[in-house]
Amino acid sequence: MTVLGAVFRPQLPPERLRGIARTADEAGLDELWLWEDCFLESGIASASAALAWTERLRVGVGLLPVPLRNVALTAMEAATLHRLFPGRAVLGVGHGVQDWMAQTGSRVESPVTLLREHLLALRALLAGERVTTEGRYVKLDAVALDWPPPTVPAPPAVFAGATGPRTMRLTGEAADGTILTGGTTPDEVRRSRQLIAEGRESAGRTGHHPVVVYLHTATGPGGAERLRAELDATGLPHGVAGPAAAVAEAVQALVEAGADTVVLQPTPDEPDPEGFIRFTAAEVSPLVPRTE
Template sequence: MAVEDCFLTGGLSTAATALACTERVRVGIGLLPVPLRNVALTAMEVATLHRLFPDRPVIGVGHGVQSWMGQVGARVASPVGLLGEYLDALRALLAGERVSARGRYVQLDDVALDQPPAEAPKIFAGARGPRSIELCGAHADGTLLDSIVDPAGVRAARALIEAGRAAAGRSDEHHVVAALLAATGPDAAARVAAERTPEHAAGAGVAGDAHAVADAVLALAEAGADSVVLAPTADADPEQFIRFVADEVRPLVG
């Protein structure tokens, strides 16, 4: 998964590189902070990725870390309001619609993509707070939950998402992705503990062997996650972690 955390790497350029270097791998972007990107520009970039690599990019947007948005002069008074307007406009543009919008934040005047994707891609949104999670149910096609959640958090998020979907009259599929901070090896517990924050739920994160990690994945799935993204600790060797997950964890979760 490509990231666009300030001030690290560009999510779209990183995703494009990964897609160009592979043939079958799906590459997710989590998340593009919407205050930084005009919605028409995001639609153009996403449409280009889907034309070049059909069905493989998975796009996620979010309202961004507010302190970072403040650093670049992009912080808005209502991040939740912006995200809702943005999702509606982005999904419509990628569906090939001609869009005019006069929102508080998103303003478009008769805008349409010249080359929209052949099929409108699903747009995910990331959220932590209850209002944002419910908004994802109403306005997004899927929700990304980060590594602060445990199974109880996933169940609570599912309830909020369904409330948002019901309020918006949506009955289409909604895919929930949960992230799981994970480490293996003799110092695994200390490495996970070092990256936990006060926002992490008591049961969030896992340290241990393949069976321990697989059990944590299955617990999130049983709580309502359709997909679980394993997030290594910052000091992990990426190649070794991927081999551990592919060779030892995946066979245990089916």
């Protein structure tokens, strides 16, 4: 079933989150997504607050940069969220922006190796296992969570962000879902699906692997100009500006290419963040087919 979400961009001050999360909950938005971008806002602290302020809204964090995080701490925080708010948290991890990682002294020589080790250990810990591992970067000695999350019908999913082919294959191999960045075109979603499938096949994994895609979106007066400025600044090729019908068409194109969740990403200078949430939930969502 197609899931539609929207981003609370961390360029907004943290104190804006409460009103936007409540607006999303009241408007019937499927999911609100948060980022742990350096050096703006914490993904876990923000997610915990947004979940506590709302009743039904699912909250995603896409993504937590693993160079900044010991995997045991990530597992503890994830397990706490999943126990406090069952079925409402979606967490993703990733390489992080390498320049930012260098600024914090946490950049590693092999980001792919670190992400693989982190994913394998994190998923095992969230499955209730006791983990001992001596990897290149991840080292654990008989670590197990005292309060693991519910594992029935399955442990909570761990998503991973990906751009390049190696990481795309890795998400198929070692993650439970993949997050694709804003600017991803439908053709790139199809190619990503192929790479993810290759990774899953190499690991002998079966079943559905959900894909989340961010979509640069602008609407209302000046929307096209704001979108063009952001795409020009980031060098990304793909986004949509216009009324609900145009946005829904762009969402559907990504869904047909293989996306399960499309998350509308407003421009950093969106003049009405609450209005953008209501636009997504009340105007775009009814135009997006929700069939399996």
